[in-house]
Amino acid sequence: ARMQNQTNCTVFFNPEMQVAVLNRLQLESDLELGLENQEFQIYYQPIYSLQNRYLAGFEALVRWQHPSRGLIPPSEFIPLTEETGLIIPLGEWVLRESCRQFSQWQNEFPDQFPLSLSVNLSGLQILNSDFSGLIDNIIQSNPLEGFNLKLEITESILMENPEIVTQYMSQFKLRKIQLAIDDFGTGYSCLSYLQSLPLDTLKIDRSFVINISSNPKSLDIIKTLITLAHSLNLDVVAEGVETEEQVAILKDLGCEYGQGYCFSPPIDANTVTQLFQKNSYG
Numbered sequence: 001a002r003m004q005n006q007t008n009c010t011v012f013f014n015p016e017m018q019v020a021v022l023n024r025l026q027l028e029s030d031l032e033l034g035l036e037n038q039e040f041q042i043y044y045q046p047i048y049s050l051q052n053r054y055l056a057g058f059e060a061l062v063r064w065q066h067p068s069r070g071l072i073p074p075s076e077f078i079p080l081t082e083e084t085g086l087i088i089p090l091g092e093w094v095l096r097e098s099c100r101q102f103s104q105w106q107n108e109f110p111d112q113f114p115l116s117l118s119v120n121l122s123g124l125q126i127l128n129s130d131f132s133g134l135i136d137n138i139i140q141s142n143p144l145e146g147f148n149l150k151l152e153i154t155e156s157i158l159m160e161n162p163e164i165v166t167q168y169m170s171q172f173k174l175r176k177i178q179l180a181i182d183d184f185g186t187g188y189s190c191l192s193y194l195q196s197l198p199l200d201t202l203k204i205d206r207s208f209v210i211n212i213s214s215n216p217k218s219l220d221i222i223k224t225l226i227t228l229a230h231s232l233n234l235d236v237v238a239e240g241v242e243t244e245e246q247v248a249i250l251k252d253l254g255c256e257y258g259q260g261y262c263f264s265p266p267i268d269a270n271t272v273t274q275l276f277q278k279n280s281y282g
């Protein structure tokens, strides 16, 4: 279609563009409603110790149970919530709800603990809101006794806001909250920052794990990443571990933890409860 707009420019629309724009607008307003109507769910993906296969913790991963479109993965709505600012209330809900759920599990299944709970943060959450107030508030209602809260931020959040992140980090340390760098290797890290910050964990991105059993170069790279993490005194979680071969290699390289389909996909809260029930007293 060819249209004449008010300044007499000619603009071209193709039908696909129009559909994309409408979809996006629709999704934006659905997101707001979805938050009101509690359509979001948290899935939990187990993280295992590679050295002796015990369950070390879970990562909380948000999903959207859309009334007509079904379960939508975060890649399809997190970027939009970051553009619209909706990530602030959504991220707050994820943090509150996952901590509430963990306290509850800790009460019901104390023999399964200690476990860590990892929660992803967006840059906006720590930049545009009273984040330490929020953390204090959450900890007050859910004392972090039987579990370690671990916050995951990406390299780019860290490198773009070093002062702010550093400030938060010392506050987190006082509250025994741990910090992990997510998707490590996919962004740019300034190694001197990594050295000077009180980080706990590096999560090596899936893209570095995927070919380690077939490609000697990939193997070399992951070796280097693990060595780097250890020389900075950080634990390593390998993301996207899909095969026993990868587990064996990573274990051999001294990688502490693994997360991936080889162990378990992300599972909903009821499935976690069933897992605990099964593991409790036989």
Ligand code: C2E
Pocket: 045, 060, 061, 062, 073, 074, 075, 078, 091, 094, 120, 121, 122, 182, 183, 206, 239, 240, 241, 242, 259, 260, 261, 262, 265, 266
């Ligand atoms: P992430 O934090 O790197 O999370 C790991 C992603 O890898 C998850 O995707 C998980 O389902 C997927 N994964 C785990 N094991 C495997 C595997 O063996 N193979 C493959 N192919 N994939 C695996 P998911 O759940 O779709 O989340 C995608 C991203 O969305 C997350 O990446 C994270 O950056 C973001 N995200 C999820 N929940 C939240 C949240 O509550 N807040 C924020 N800010 N971001 C979130």
Ligand code: MG
Pocket: 059, 120, 152, 182
């Ligand atoms: Mg993560």
Ligand code: MG
Pocket: 182, 183, 203, 205, 239
């Ligand atoms: Mg990751």
Ligand code: MG
Pocket: 183, 205, 206, 239
């Ligand atoms: Mg990743």
